[in-house]
Amino acid sequence: MYPSRFSYEAPTTVAEAIDLLRRAEGEAKVLAGGQSLVPMMKLRFASPEMLVDINNIPGLAYHSADPDGTYRIGALCRHEDLEKDAELVTQQPTIAAAAPVIADPIVRTRGTVVGSLCHADPQGDWASVMSALGGSIVAEGPSGRRSIQCADFVNGPFQNLLQPDELAIEAFVPPPVGARSGGYLKLERRIGDFATVGVAVSVESSGDQVTRAGIGLTGVGPSTICAEAAAELLVGQDLNPETIHRAAELASEISQPRSDHRGSAAYKRHVVATFVTRILSSLELATREAA
Amino acid sequence: MTIDEVKIGGLGASRPRVEDNRFIRGMGNYVDDISLPGMLHMEVLRSPLAHARIKSIDVAAAWAIPGVRLVLTGEMMASRNLAWMPTLSYDTQAVLATDKVRFQGQEIACVVADDPYIAKDACEAIVVDYEPLPAIVNPTQAMADSAPIIRDDKENQQDNLIFDWEVGDKEGTDSAFAEADVVSEIELHYPRSHPSPIETCGSIADFDRATSKLTVYMTTQAPHIIRAAVAMVAELPEHMIRIVSPDLGGGFGNKVPVYPGYVVSILASILLERPVKWIEDKTGNLISTGFGRDVYLRGQMALRKDGKILGVRMHTDSDHGAFFSDAQPSKFKIGLMHSAFACYDIPTAHLTARGVYTNKAPGGVAYRCSFRVTEAMFFQERMVQGAADDLGIDQAEFRRLNFVRDDDFPHRTPFGFLTDSGQYGKCLDIGLEAIGYEDFLKQKEEAKNRGRLLGIGISTMTEPLGAGNSREYDILGIKMFDSAELRVHMSGKAILRTGAKTQGQGHETTWAQIVAHELGIPAEDVVVEEGDTDTAPFGMGTYASRSTPVAGAAVSMVSRKIRAKARKIAAHLLEVSEEDIDWELGRFYLRSSPDRGVTIQECAMAAYSNVPDGMEPGLENNAYYDPPNLTWPFACYIATVEVDPLTGVWDVLNVVAVDDCGVRINPMIVEGQIMGGLTEAYAMASMQFITFDNEGNCVGSNYMDYLLPTAWETPGFELHEVVTPCPHHPIGAKGIGECATVGGPAAFVNAVMDALKGTGVRNVDMPLLPDRVYEALTTSSDVSGAPPIKTD
């Protein structure tokens, strides 16, 4: 209930924030939404010596598409901003499907997408979404900016590849190769729960043919599982019961769930297959109906 | 002109609640809202292990933290004879662990500091050296030959058995089974659940050296029981102890027992001579305080092929955790489990019960359960569903065949309870009509042909509420009467105090309605107070839905005593004799000349200004009510669901509740109680439970794992009523607060099991989580949810 002591800084520029992080030599944590960090600090699972609060840095709250189709989400974009963006359903359907099922509506007013990705909770939803979309994190440090693929970004539970003096300033999704479709299904026992199983699917197609695909799995491994083979199977094909079934099977096989109080490993594998099938089938139906 | 009773807020008025005025303004007065000058804060260090010897505790670093005032360990408590305390079930419970830790979350040490942040820092600085021991998490493990003895602190304890108990007629029941055409069986685990009011437990102990008086503000549903317990434990005289229970953020039975935190905060205040506040965090509440259920039930039903139930056998194994601290009437080791089957006309039955110790939090009786009637009725309706299916008889028909008939009262149940009234068939009929029973059965069939699984579940029951008469009911020897004290002021306004303690049930609103009914004083003219042992008459508190049956009756009786005195005053004012006077609501009048009369207000004024010779002035009295019997509300709950066969997820389609709680004092409040109870029923059926892994680690000790449904998951409810007044209650009312929690779970579970009919599965333990439902569907086997958790 009561965190340990820490010192607190509230910089007003990215440069200032990076400088604070550099001087703290790994003993500082960034505070954005705080909806994952603060609960951990209250339980004393995390006790950073310093918090660098980035909420006063202007110009980080955006979410929008560049002219070339790259979709950028700034470090202070809240889950709620995405949930309430009516255009997102067509622009970024996988993101639009995930945003409403992150935590609960009140947490979503503060929590951030980038913060969630950096927090690297093994059961986090956004990592699967970004994995399916082929997204990246943009890190800024004393020596400049670099992009890190989300699929590579996490290197352990609650651990990411950022250097101690780097600030994640945005996440971005590369432009699509064709028309975007996708979805996110989350089996949770109740709103606010972590996923028992979550499946993120992103498909880009040209007419009936899939040009690119991604499938990310939540809650069925030590961290997000990128079901590459399952997604690759769809490329160059059209979505039909056979390809869908095969992709679902592959995704289920590659998952590594554990049996626990949320269910047996066999059950979770089965739900992976079921959700992949459901999402792809609904996309297939939508394509048919549009035609 | 006759007063309209509903207009003055009498019985039957959905009077807006008095309590709301402060709550909607955020001006409630909960224990954590109270601040006293010089107040210090206490935090508890809890054991991370479920079963371990304590080799050493080093508190030096804790004491060194600036702002720390006191660090208490079991050893220090022991030197004052306070390391152990008696429980409400004649056992003992550790206040702070000394030799051993017996459940994960058990209190090891307490720190008192200037603020809770510092107190927490100090707790973290305490170093404890544990030697782990094997943990026991279910009765089978507890009774195994090789099981470690958990209560090795008790001199004659050779094993982990607490009690064996039985009731009923073994021989008669065996004969019935010998004659049965069909024997139906069921075995299930009613999982550990927790009342989990949103507000946790807490206390502010304030020992005043100048007056030698101890005042404790406490989250308690039973302030007088606490006062008696504190007198015993702290060896302070009863009249120098004042327990004040202010506003409570829910109770549901969680706030009845005496918790170590209370005891330690009291000792700390006495030692430091300053107020000490302890507010539990949610983890502390879920991991260590009074839980409910955790009973293993199995049984058989002897049936004649025409559908008549010939007899029932029940056996229960109850898991009480590390200390037997159940708050229940002392004569009944397994509470009122033997109230099962009370609504059915069954000639004979036999129940055996065994209670054991395990390495878990102590308790078992709490959580809106009416003393284990939740378990009894859940088992009953699961058994009844199975029996009807085994016989191939329709669920509703089977119940109707076996119900006690309306004209068959008083009725002695096979376990010896006496029910006095009921219209079970009518209740069921209303429910079936409301849910559209016949249509739904057709829908179900059609859906099945298209691969969709629909199900309907019925739960009918009558349950005993209002413990209880002094012949059979006591807690630690104190009888379970209740009380009311009413003082009418000269202007006819009044103040009423009772021995009950509201936690959201609205006593401040409803008790005044009883006074309005009896005396014609408008309810808004009666202020109601509860919870301060210095001013409230002695009562056993509010739990087990006993307050309307017992305290409410006392309110009625004291009002009648007032009316009797007022009658004499009226006669004096009207200058006639009492026999010439009649009463109508709010007014005495001359029978021969009804226009001539005096109002109750005029009588009140006269009580202070013009009493007849020889009469004491004033208009006040008290009443202690020993109920002649329990009350018997009854209900029919029906739920319809659809199960997704690919994920095991199920959605509720409709819920209908038909409740008879006799005369309804405030219909709006009654309905609120029912809806709250149905939600807890839904919660337990779908997602809410506490479990343990093989090492005794508790899963369900915070709100990430202990799942309360939100507004999104919770279904809507359609409510109906039947009114069969209680024949012995002064206003014909019965209890109601717990009925839906008692009868509700079976409706949901029966519905899902009905959707699974044909798979051969007899039981899936609650909560019916998607993975369990899926497992049942795909393996056609029963699914047990008992601890330990199954892992890879």
Added chain:
Amino acid sequence: MTSLFEVVSEEASADTPIRRLTVTVNGKQHTLDVEPRLLLVHLVRQALGLTGTHLGCDTTNCGACTVLFDGSPVKSCTMFAVQADGHEVTTVEGLASASELDPIQEGFKDEHGLQCGFCTPGMMLSAKALLNENPDPTEDEIRWALSGNLCRCTGYQNIVKAVLRAAAGLRNQEDAGEDETS
């Protein structure tokens, strides 16, 4: 040093980090020196004595601590007081004016939307935030918006009715206001 719950004096120990913040709560400005680790809910309850905001869990689930932060509902147990520097906070005490209850409060009272009252302040503020954005919500939209606030007593059905009633009340107020100005 003095306790976290009291306003920290200027002579605080050198190694205890202290920050000064200025926050507007229910329209009134406060300047306080606090430790960074002080949670916003404790600032509100202890430092400012506004005990209508309640604490109900340790894991950011129950929502009993919900306040409006620049008009948006937040769980005040999951923010540090220092984050409120320069911002506006509304608690339940800020709902009613001197003379009138907020329609949300009226709705809860009229529809028996509360029993023990503990979750009520947070519930009402979440509802108010919803109605500020969506004056005519459906039942589903209400249940969705309130899914971050747990209630143990009511079963939510009357809470939904309370919010619908408040929405109607607010729309009437608006219409009445429009009539006056037209």
